[in-house]
Amino acid sequence: MSDPDTGGSVVRYYCTAGNGMERFLIGEVKEKLAAEDVCQTAGKVLFSSSAAIHRVSALKAAERLFLLLRSDAPLRLPPHSGPANAAALLRSRLLGDVSQWAGAAVTWRRLQGELATRRTEEGRRGERERGDEESSEAPTLKRERDEEEEKESERKRRCEEDDGGEEASAENMHHVKPSAGALPPEPALSFRVSCKCTGSLSRCFGSQEVSRLVGGGLSRLLGWRADLKNPQLDVNVSLSNDHFLLGFPLTRLPLANRSYMKTTGLRSTVAWAMASLAQIQPGSCVVDPMCGVGTILIEAAQEHEAACFLGLDLDDGQLQRANENVEFAELGDRMQLLKASCMRLPLSSGSVDAVVCDLPFGRKFGTKTNMAANLPLILTEMERVLRVGGTLVLLLSPQLSCLLKALLNPAVPGPAPGQEAELQREPPPPRRSLEHRETLRVSLGAIDGLIHKYVKTDI
Numbered sequence: 428m429s430d431p432d433t434g435g436s437v438v439r440y441y442c443t444a445g446n447g448m449e450r451f452l453i454g455e456v457k458e459k460l461a462a463e464d465v466c467q468t469a470g471k472v473l474f475s476s477s478a479a480i481h482r483v484s485a486l487k488a489a490e491r492l493f494l495l496l497r498s499d500a501p502l503r504l505p506p507h508s509g510p511a512n513a514a515a516l517l518r519s520r521l522l523g524d525v526s527q528w529a530g531a532a533v534t535w536r537r538l539q540g541e542l543a544t545r546r547t548e549e550g551r552r553g554e555r556e557r558g559d560e561e562s563s564e565a566p567t568l569k570r571e572r573d574e575e576e577e578k579e580s581e582r583k584r585r586c587e588e589d590d591g592g593e594e595a596s597a598e599n600m601h602h603v604k605p606s607a608g609a610l611p612p613e614p615a616l617s618f619r620v621s622c623k624c625t626g627s628l629s630r631c632f633g634s635q636e637v638s639r640l641v642g643g644g645l646s647r648l649l650g651w652r653a654d655l656k657n658p659q660l661d662v663n664v665s666l667s668n669d670h671f672l673l674g675f676p677l678t679r680l681p682l683a684n685r686s687y688m689k690t691t692g693l694r695s696t697v698a699w700a701m702a703s704l705a706q707i708q709p710g711s712c713v714v715d716p717m718c719g720v721g722t723i724l725i726e727a728a729q730e731h732e733a734a735c736f737l738g739l740d741l742d743d744g745q746l747q748r749a750n751e752n753v754e755f756a757e758l759g760d761r762m763q764l765l766k767a768s769c770m771r772l773p774l775s776s777g778s779v780d781a782v783v784c785d786l787p788f789g790r791k792f793g794t795k796t797n798m799a800a801n802l803p804l805i806l807t808e809m810e811r812v813l814r815v816g817g818t819l820v821l822l823l824s825p826q827l828s829c830l831l832k833a834l835l836n837p838a839v840p841g842p843a844p845g846q847e848a849e850l851q852r853e854p855p856p857p858r859r860s861l862e863h864r865e866t867l868r869v870s871l872g873a874i875d876g877l878i879h880k881y882v883k884t885d886i
C-alpha cells in the first residue's frame with residue numbers, strides 16, 4: 428500500500444521498544460502502516476513502509492524512531508586478529524559503501540522536511556481553530572509566534588534546497604540509495620555519533636572508540652563536520668552479538684513522549700499496550716478503577732474516538748492531575764472522573780465493556796489500601812461491573828501476579844506463606860466467570876510488570 432504523501436517510496440525504519448513491547452509494535456506497524464519485511468531483534472523492530480512520515484512518527488508502542496541506514500549480520504572478529512586488523516575490518520563494515528551514507532542522508536533530509544511541513548500546517552490549523560482568540564492575542568506573543576513560524580519555514584526551505592528537489596529511489600531495500608550521478612550537491616552536514624557496543628565485540632572496542640572511528644571516516648569520506656553540541660544529524664551505531672545496526676534518529680524527542688499529556692503516570696507505551704488488549708469498540712464504556720493521572724484511559728481515548736471512559740481514584744491529588752490531563756488532551760466530552768474506591772464501585776452490575784487497571788506496586792504510588800489482602804474484593808468488584816463478554820486487563824507486580832493466578836486458577840500453587848495468611852482472613856468469593864486469555868511481561872524501567880487479560884464468560 429503506498430501513501431500519497433511519500434510519493435509511494437518505501438523507506439526502511441527501525442524503532443526501539445521496551446522489553447516485552449516488541450510484539451505490540453510489530454502489530455501496530457503492520458496494522459497502521461501496512462509495514463512489510465517486519466523483523467525484530469532484542470528491543471528493536473525493523474520494518475519498511477511507504478506511509479507518510481507523520482504517521483510513522485505517531486507510533487504508540489515505540490520508544491524511538493530511526494531511519495535505517497544498514498542492518499547486517501553481527502560482526503564477529505576472526506580469532507587472533509590483531510588490533511590493527513580488527514580495526515580495519517570494523518571500519519570497512521561500518522563505512523564500506525559511502526554512497527549508502529550519502530543516500531540515507533538525502534532521505535533523512537527529505538523526511539525532516541516533511542515533518543517540518545506537517546508541524547507548520549498543524550500550527551496554522553490550530554491558529555485557525557482558535558479563531559477569535561487570535562485577534563485578541565497580545566501583539567508581542569503573536570510576533571514571537573510569527574517569527575518562530577518564519578524560522579520553521581526557513582528550516583524547511585533549506586531542507587528542500589538541500590534535497591535539490593530530488594527523490595532518492597527506494598526499491599524496497601534496507602536503505603535508500605540514489606543512483607550514481609543523481610546525487611545532489613550536499614552541503615556539509617554537521618553530525619555526532621552515538622554508539623552502543625556490547626557483546627564479544629566490546630572486548631576489543633569501546634563505544635567511544637567506535638564513535639571516533641565512524642566520525643573520522645565520515646568527515647574524511649563525505650566532508651561532514653563533527654559537532655558534539657548541536658549537530659544537525661545524530662548517527663546511531665548499535666553493535667551486539669545479535670545485530671549490527673546503523674541509523675539516523677528521525678525525531679528529537681522519543682515517540683514515547685506524548686504531546687497530549689501534561690503529567691505522566693504509567694509509561695505511555697505500556698498504557699497504550701494495555702488499552703490495545705481491551706477490545707474497545709465504538710460505543711464501549713471503559714473503566715479504570717484506579718486511574719491515577721489517567722494515562723491508560725487517555726491512551727485508549729486517543730485510539731477510540733467513539734468510546735467513553737470513566738476513571739476512578741481515591742486520591743484527590745491524582746484526580747486533580749487527571750482532570751488537568753483530560754482538559755489538556757481535550758477529552759472532557761468523553762471522559763469522566765470520580766472519587767471512589769475500587770472496592771466499592773459506584774456502577775451497576777454488567778454495565779461496563781472493559782476494565783483496565785494498573786494496581787499500585789507500592790513503589791512510585793504509596794497507597795493505604797493493602798493490595799494483596801484486598802485483591803479478592805477488588806477482583807470481585809471488577810468482575811461484577813463487567814458485562815458478559817467484557818474484557819479485564821490488569822497490570823500487576825510479579826508478587827500480585829502470583830496472587831492473582833492463585834485466586835483465579837485453583838490449579839496454580841498458592842501464594843508465598845506470608846501473603847497466604849492475609850488472603851485467608853476472608854475467604855475469596857467466587858470469580859469463575861473470568862477466563863484467562865494471556866499474560867505478558869513488560870519492562871517498566873527498573874522493574875517488570877505483568878499484564879493479565881481476562882474475558883468475562885456467562886458461567
Ligand SMILES: C[S@@+](CC[C@H](N)C(=O)[O-])C[C@H]1O[C@@H](n2cnc3c(N)ncnc32)[C@H](O)[C@@H]1O
Pocket residue numbers: 691692693716717718719720721722723739740741742745767768769770785786787788792794795796
Ligand atoms: C499505580 S497508580 C495508577 C497509575 C495510573 N495508571 C497512572 O498512569 O497515573 C494506582 C492508583 O490507585 C489509587 N488507589 C489506591 N488505592 C485505591 C482504592 N482503594 N481505590 C481507588 N484508587 C486507589 C492511587 O491513588 C493511585 O493513583
